Amino acid sequence: MAKKKEVTVEERLRALYDLQLIDSRVDEIRNVRGELPLEVRDLEDEVEGLKTRLQKLDDSLVDLDEQIKSKKNLIEEAKALIKKYSEQQKNVRNNREYNSLTKETEFQELEIQLAEKHIKEFNAQIEQKKEVIDETKSRLKERETHLKHKKGELNAILSETEKEEQALLKKSEEYKTSIEERLVNAYSRIRKNVKNGLAVVPIERGASGGSFFTIPPQVQAEIASRKKIITDEHSGRILVDEALANEQKEKMEKLFAKL
Template sequence: MVKKSPTELTVEEKLQALYQLQVTLSAIDEKRALRGELPLEVQDLADELEGLKTRVEKIEGDINEFQSAVTAKKGEIAKAQAGIERYKEQLNDVKNNREYDTLTKEIEFQSLEVELCNKKIKDAIIRIDEKKKELEQTKEIIADRTDALAEKRGELDEIMQETRDDEEKLKARARELEAKIEPRLLASFKRIRKSARNGLGITVEQRDACGGCNNKIPPQRQIDIKMHKKIIVCEYCGRIMIDSELAGIKKEVEEKPKKRATRKKKTEDAE
């Protein structure tokens, strides 16, 4: 049997191929739906952990800077105190009031430097304590998020393992079906499917209405759908439409309500 190219298919064959593709893609969607929000939750946790690790690095860097500042200020204090001792010794050898005033001012200045350095050291130590507490809290959060991520990944891996084989088979089937459909029609179908809320690019006409949006289909359009002479789309939702017979679905028949017996009929029965 010679295999037809996509452009050689009849409209009926195109519709059948599209519908089979829709059924296959819907099955893939169902497999992915089983995972729920797990993939997003796993990604969010992974991203959060990366952010937390960056925060740890920043906090540790801040602590190192404050500790370096403390060390530097202690060096400045030692230098200032050495200067004070030196100036005090020089006071013993002053020859006039001007030299005395100069040395006294230097001692006062160096003493102020010591006080200022001590204040900055005190502030830095407070900041170091704050940063260490923040670091500890962040590490606790990291430990908690790491456990949560491991648990979520375990759940996702378990679901993936259960659905992977089936999904791969469905994907292969979808590729086979796509190869049978001409590119232009396939592109239109995918565009419709992407914009549709339920992922339906082609839908079955049921009870004289579109199976996608449930809007009534005009009688003439219903005839066109059943004729399979051209691709018909819903004028409301834009989905491609196929009749239930071609889709291989038993048509739903709306039961008509039973008519009530007339009063006259009831009277006759009574007599």
Template sequence: MENTVSQKLDAMVKLQSIDSKLDEIKKIRGDLPEEVQDLEDEIAGYETRVDKFKSELSDLEASIDQHKANIKSYKDRVAHLQDQQMNVRNNREYDAINKELEMLDLDEQVSNKKIKQDQAAISAKKEQIIDTKTTLEERKKDLSSKKVELDEIISETEIEEEKLMKQRDKALKNVQDERLITAYDRIRSNAVNGLAVVSVKKSACGGCFNVVPPQRQADIKERKKIIVCEHCGRVLAGVEVEVVEEKPKKRTTRRKKKEA
């Protein structure tokens, strides 16, 4: 059986009350959850960076091995050509071998130069790995400290939070209106104070404090339909009656007649 509008509004008021209490618990935690998440993301980034440096280091070492293999190949070729050069039949063959020997010498020089460059890059990369690992360990210590602090706060409020969450689930079921719940969540996410359901106080919206016309207040009191503030969109669940305190009457004392 579907609830009446009045029952839905009561459930929304209850839901808002529960969410406001949950917001207070979150305020106690402050920025710690975000700080923990940021540190975890930062640590993951440093770990990825270390892995990348190690991969680049491996590539540089493989490059050096290749250049050394090339140099060996050049030297073997040089030895073979030098043997051939001893048995040439004419100057043309001699010059051709000599030209190839010069090219092999240049190739060997280039390979040696690249080996030195790779070795310098390896030294720089190893320093980067050390620096990154040092920063990584510092961030891990920070994370551990923040987690201990957060866990202590969570343990203090955990029982209360679980109780409130159960009450919240019950309140959500009592609303029985998915569109209303969706609107409620949207308004709460946009509101700085987290209020999506408010009352009219002193003829003004309890959320944005804009004036609510008398006729609209009368409609809110009837609770026959869901009425929202035309300025901020918050659900107006009721009108608080302003109690005017009577000022105590001043006592008047009769003046004594002057004696004749």
């Protein structure tokens, strides 16, 4: 039985940096989209909110119309009673009955005045609400136009990048399976905790890429020897030498061009 070939430290470093390049490419694609998905979601919520507000305003108009009808009916009923009392006053037998009917008539006249006052107030509320409805409709139209524009922008970006992003995510998972789990977990942990998601960085002009802390010459020599995995003491990032990084960048650029 053939002995399984042992993966060297250099091969692990190359695989990790390849994975970093793939994930960084995904990050770039998502950065191009930027805040657009959030903007679209916020606009959709705003449009729904405005539609709900319009519905409530329309419902309140219906309610006010019903109240006006109710008050008009009350006025008609009061007028009918006044007419009735007026007829009854012609046939009263004494002053007490006459005075009683007079009081009833006065009460109905007050009911009419109060109902007319309420109708006037309801009509004023209707006019005010109609103004708010017009303003809300105008705002809704403007927001719907803006939403359509932003959705168009987002869909255009998605159509350009979605296929590449999905292919890259698939590649990322493939590359992870070729790296031992311990290293993948360390890579993922570092990536979450550092700026720009850079967990594996090359040495550039004697400093750690991404953090710019100078690396001592002895440590630089160790990194260039590719005999062990070395992390930056300041940021915790995994370090690779510039030559290895350039070789892997060239290789991955060819891969990206095919996606």
